[in-house]
Amino acid sequence: MKRIWQKKHWWALVLVGAMLLAACGQPAAPAPAPAPASPPAQESENNDADQPGVASIAIAARAGAMADALKAVAAQYTQETGIDVQVNDMPYDNLKETIVLDVRNNSGAYDLVMMDDPWMPEFGQANLLANLDDYFTEGVDPDFVPTTINLSREPYGTGSLYALPLIGNVQMFFYREDLIEKYDLTPPENWDDVLAIAEVITREEPDTFGYALRGQRGNPIVSNYMPLFWAYGGRVLDENGVPQVNSEAGVKAMETYMKLKDLGPVGVEAFDSDQIATALTQGQAAMLVAWPSWVAMVDNEEDSLVAGKVAFAAVPGQVNESAAMIGNWLLGVPRTSSKIEAAVDFMKWVTSAEVQKEMAMIGGGVPTRRSVYQDPELIEKYRHYPAQLEALERSVARPRTPYWSQIEDVWGMYLSQILAGQVEIQEGLDRANEEIKNMLP
Structure with a gap:
């Protein structure tokens, strides 16, 4: 009974700390409507080698x-x-x-x-x-x-x-080195390893989940899911600019994402940065993908229960090697x-x-x-x-298209619906792919 209560209600007991992430974990602000590019402005006469007179x-x-x-x-x-x-x-x-x-x-x-x-x-x-x-x-x-x-x-x-x-x-993989050693495991090299380790920790550690993910709609779930998508060989757009988010790689990546959800806290469908940060620093999650700005918080001995216990690595691969954003x-x-x-x-x-x-x-x-x-x-x-x-x-760039923010919004909506069980994986990805295709020129 103690384990069930703690696993369902741990967030009511921990301090929810606010933190500022690097902008790559933030939604991009919509740009003004595209306008015809103006001709290049004439450079000032000051633009010589030394730019004299510039104050x-x-x-x-x-x-x-x-x-x-x-x-x-x-x-x-x-x-x-x-x-x-x-x-x-x-x-x-x-x-x-x-x-x-x-x-x-x-x-x-x-x-x-x-x-x-x-x-x-x-x-x-x-x-x-x-x-x-x-x-x-x-x-x-x-x-x-x-x-x-x-x-x-x-x-x-x-x-x-x-x-x-x-x-x-760049995204990095955070993991509880002390628990890896405790159960005679080795740090994960691919997402199959992550799942196996998460299962052991969730089963053996009464108060700790194996993994914590971001499920909130839009940028949070897209940025958290894309390392898996790339690791399984996924491409958002092919060489002709045609969307491929419903590919076999996309399905396999989402199947793994759903398994990771089951090895984490209840309610991850609404989780963003603050929630998984709290899970990590309060010892409630053993592994997750995060940004370098989190390291200082993890190692802060005054606020973190896992200071010195967390190790860092490149994000695991699968078909492809590490594919951090x-x-x-x-x-x-x-x-x-x-x-x-x-x-x-x-x-x-x-x-x-x-x-x-x-x-x-x-x-x-x-x-x-x-x-x-x-x-x-x-x-x-x-x-x-x-x-x-x-x-x-070993990192990967987001698709180099002016339409990325719109793609992210649509894709993130359907990924969130899939995670919440509102739509099946293939159906949700098919809908996302079709909407993305229709928005592109």
């Missing part, structure tokens, strides 16, 4: 720890160059619309903009950003993790460079800026290994360079860095 540059940034760290290091840049860096931080939901309207109105208010990486296809195709190829004639520093640079090009991976990766977020923040230059040279100079400076390390040390940076992840001082401070680098190197 300041303005950045549109995502509010929070990232913007705070950016402000801190920007002060150092001002001391070195005499150029004032104005960091204008704003909530996630307002940032995208602000950037789009600024360029389309040709106001030139911002010289640099932070962008959630799924925005890149839309921004690139709509001619909102300055092409940076001429500023990197010898190529981009190979110290950047290649997956992060791929996000900065349009078309993805092969096109012109429109940004540099500033924040290297990459969720970088990029730094680009609006084409309407009159200070492009100065903006590029700051962009190169702030993404340098030295400044990335400084941002990481003050808690507002997630590196995009291999050398920073391999820095002994940072590894001592952030024990998850080796696993995070592996996850980043």
Whole structure:
């Protein structure tokens, strides 16, 4: 009786902690209706090699720890160059619309903009950003993790460079190392292993579930399900842009997702970040997929019951190897800026290994360079860095289409219905695929 009561009502006993996730776990704000791209603005006469006379540059940034760290290091840049860096931080939901309207109105208010990486296809195709190829004639520093640079090009991976990766977020796999050792198990390499371990822990540990997943409609369930979808060989869109969410891989991934649901808390259909974070830190869940920003919370000895007991790894694979979702923040230059040279100079400076390390040390940076992840001082401070680098190197980008936010809404609605038992797996995925097909040009 004790076990049943605790497993059904544990959330009433634990402290529900609020936490701010990286934006990749947040729904993208809808962009204004597409408009014909304006012709490129004429560059200012100041855009020579040294950009003489530039007194300041303005950045549109995502509010929070990232913007705070950016402000801190920007002060150092001002001391070195005499150029004032104005960091204008704003909530996630307002940032995208602000950037789009600024360029389309040709106001030139911002010289640099932070962008959630799924925005890149839309921004690139709509001619909102300055092409940076001429500023990197010898190529981009190979110290950047290649997956992060791929996000900065349009078309993805092969096109012109429109940004540099500033924040290297990527999903990671969190697991209770103490319980793995207790039952003489080995860390999972694929999702079959995850299921087997979750079954053992759920059966043997009275107060701990084997796994916790996000089931809330929209972005939460899509971002949590996609690593399985990719691991089983799924593709959202094929090479011709035709949706494939109802493929055999999609069905198998969802079957596994449903099994994981049965090995987790009751009510996961409504779970988002706060609920599974609480499950992990209060010792109620043994495994889950989460973002690097969670590590500090897990290791906080004052609030976490599992400090020092959780290990980190790249997300398990299946047919394909690890398929974690990459969720970088990029730094680009609006084409309407009159200070492009100065903006590029700051962009190169702030993404340098030295400044990335400084941002990481003050808690507002997630590196995009291999050398920073391999820095002994940072590894001592952030024990998850080796696993995070592996996850980043083996990560997968969300579909590079301007229609991603609409696809995510539809897909997430049907995945949630399937998880809640309102529709069978194949039927729900078929409906999702048909609606996605109808919305695409």
